[in-house]
Amino acid sequence: MTGQKASNELRVAIAGLGSIGSKIATALDHGIEGLMLSAVAVRDPAKHQAYLGGLRHQPQILPIDQLGEVADIVVECAPSSQLRAIVEPAVKRGRSAVVVSVGGLLDNFDLIDLARAKGGRILVPTGALIGLDAVNAAALGTIHSVKMVTRKPIDGLRGAPFIVQNNIDIDNLREPLKLFEGSARDAAKGFPANVNVAVALSLAGIGPDRTQIQVWADPTVTRNVHRIEVEADSARFSMGIENIPSENPKTGMITALSVIALLRKQRATLSVGT
Ligand SMILES: NC(=O)C1=CN([C@@H]2O[C@H](COP(=O)(O)OP(=O)(O)OC[C@H]3O[C@@H](n4cnc5c(N)ncnc54)[C@H](OP(=O)(O)O)[C@@H]3O)[C@@H](O)[C@H]2O)C=CC1
Numbered sequence: 001m002t003g004q005k006a007s008n009e010l011r012v013a014i015a016g017l018g019s020i021g022s023k024i025a026t027a028l029d030h031g032i033e034g035l036m037l038s039a040v041a042v043r044d045p046a047k048h049q050a051y052l053g054g055l056r057h058q059p060q061i062l063p064i065d066q067l068g069e070v071a072d073i074v075v076e077c078a079p080s081s082q083l084r085a086i087v088e089p090a091v092k093r094g095r096s097a098v099v100v101s102v103g104g105l106l107d108n109f110d111l112i113d114l115a116r117a118k119g120g121r122i123l124v125p126t127g128a129l130i131g132l133d134a135v136n137a138a139a140l141g142t143i144h145s146v147k148m149v150t151r152k153p154i155d156g157l158r159g160a161p162f163i164v165q166n167n168i169d170i171d172n173l174r175e176p177l178k179l180f181e182g183s184a185r186d187a188a189k190g191f192p193a194n195v196n197v198a199v200a201l202s203l204a205g206i207g208p209d210r211t212q213i214q215v216w217a218d219p220t221v222t223r224n225v226h227r228i229e230v231e232a233d234s235a236r237f238s239m240g241i242e243n244i245p246s247e248n249p250k251t252g253m254i255t256a257l258s259v260i261a262l263l264r265k266q267r268a269t270l271s272v273g274t
């Protein structure tokens, strides 16, 4: 069955059907108030044929740069290298783009000016993190410092450019090893698929250069663990989250749920939290 748009439904398109995108597509297909799945973009349609065939309403399959033609909201769920190709055409048409590869925004910050000029929007979900509502609020006053410590199992870090370039052997670790300490901006370069959360935190608060992060490879943990300390003139707060990895060990299961929660808020009659 082809999805028919009801008169005032928001059309949502998804770029990438991996661990995050497929869960969002399934949630939309099962029904989110006031929203419908209009299209998806995949690298290899044949790989996703069985999954797509199982959906109740068939979305269009389009190239990533055409999603904004058939959607009010384009959800980016692909590697960060594809961010510009997905977001630029969407915001140029005045659409909203939900970005999960948040680290990729740092090298494409002009997209925010483009969205502003064209009436588009860029929405960053809380994703695998917690408490960006409090960070947003504190940033309206003065935040003195934001410090984050991320610990990941070895599987969640393998292949990160920082590890490869520095020739670090993480496969034979017996105890936690601090791999990196520095700004969220530098962490995003070294660990593009691992610290999107630090970049989201930085954009909510004091920016990617002042937000400090440590990244640890930790053979003693089975979850992606993030601890954050914020010191502001309005409040001091500590936050922590221990994410169960999804089928992609780099990605916590809660990430897709966070995007689904954001989408639900677009048309929900009752919306809780900022
Ligand atoms: N903001 C946050 O809190 C978090 C963000 N992330 C980020 O979210 C992004 C997605 O993560 P995740 O779903 O786990 O990643 P996956 O690797 O599971 O999925 C990525 C998907 O993108 C698809 N893809 C790759 N290239 C293209 C292309 N050119 N056109 C269309 N689709 C393409 C892949 O296709 P194929 O299936 O054919 O390989 C795959 O389906 C990553 O950048 C990740 O770092 C992750 C966790 C938390």
Ligand SMILES: O=C([O-])CC(=O)C(=O)O
Binding pocket: 128, 192, 193, 194, 195, 196, 197, 198, 224, 225, 243, 250, 251, 252, 253, 255
């Ligand atoms: O920030 C990321 O890219 C992913 C992450 O740490 C998590 O899912 O816990």
